[in-house]
Amino acid sequence: MNGLFISLDGVDGAGKSTQCRLLADWLRAQGRNVVICHDPGGTDLGQQLRDILLNYRGTMSLTAEALLFMASRAQLVAEVIHPALAAGKVVICDRFLLANVVYQGHAGGLDPAQLWNVGLFATGGLEPELTFVLDLPLEVSFARRKQSADRMESRGREYFGRVRAGFLAEAQRRPQRICVVDASASVEAVQERMWKGIQGLLANG
Numbered sequence: 001m002n003g004l005f006i007s008l009d010g011v012d013g014a015g016k017s018t019q020c021r022l023l024a025d026w027l028r029a030q031g032r033n034v035v036i037c038h039d040p041g042g043t044d045l046g047q048q049l050r051d052i053l054l055n056y057r058g059t060m061s062l063t064a065e066a067l068l069f070m071a072s073r074a075q076l077v078a079e080v081i082h083p084a085l086a087a088g089k090v091v092i093c094d095r096f097l098l099a100n101v102v103y104q105g106h107a108g109g110l111d112p113a114q115l116w117n118v119g120l121f122a123t124g125g126l127e128p129e130l131t132f133v134l135d136l137p138l139e140v141s142f143a144r145r146k147q148s149a150d151r152m153e154s155r156g157r158e159y160f161g162r163v164r165a166g167f168l169a170e171a172q173r174r175p176q177r178i179c180v181v182d183a184s185a186s187v188e189a190v191q192e193r194m195w196k197g198i199q200g201l202l203a204n205g
Contacts, residue, residue: 106166
C-alpha cells in the first residue's frame with residue numbers, strides 16, 4: 001500500500017483532536033496502519049519549540065513565530081512523517097503548513113504566498129494530499145475553548161475572525177487539496193463527511 005498524508009485544521013474548539021482520533025480508528029478498521037502527529041510538536045525538538053510558541057511571554061515577531069513553526073515542522077517531516085509514508089502508513093496530522101499561512105499570513109499580515117514557499121522548503125515540498133478544515137462560527141469556537149488560553153489563543157476576536165476567513169479563502173483557492181467541513185454538526189456527521197472525503201484517496205492507495 002502507498003502512504004497517505006491527511007491533515008486536519010481549523011479554528012480552535014472545532015474538535016480536531018477528537019476527529020483525528022476517530023478518523024484513525026476508522027482507518028485502522030479498514031486495515032490501514034495509521035500514525036497520528038501534531039504540529040507544532042511530535043518530536044523532542046518540536047516539543048521544545050511548541051512550548052516556546054505557546055508559552056513564551058516576551059515579545060516575538062510574527063516572522064520569528066512563523067519560522068519556529070516551520071522548524072518544528074521540518075523536524076516532524078524528517079523524523080516522523082516521511083518514514084511513515086515510506087512504510088506505506090497513513091499519517092494524520094493535527095495542523096500543518098496551512099495553519100502558518102492562515103495564522104501568521106491572513107490573520108497576522110505576513111504574505112501568504114511567501115509562507116507557502118518557505119513552508120514547502122521546510123517540508124521538502126511535502127504537503128497533505130487532503131486537509132480537512134473544521135469550520136465553526138466564532139461564537140461557537142470561543143464558547144468551546146478551555147478556560148486558560150495559551151499565547152496564541154489569547155489574541156482577540158478580530159484576529160480570530162481573520163483566521164476563520166483565511167481558512168475559507170485558502171479552501172476556495174485550493175479546492176483540490178482543502179475540504180471545509182461544518183464542525184458545528186454532530187461528531188458522527190463530521191466523521192461521515194471526512195470518510196466520504198478520503199474514499200477516493202484510499203482507492204488510489
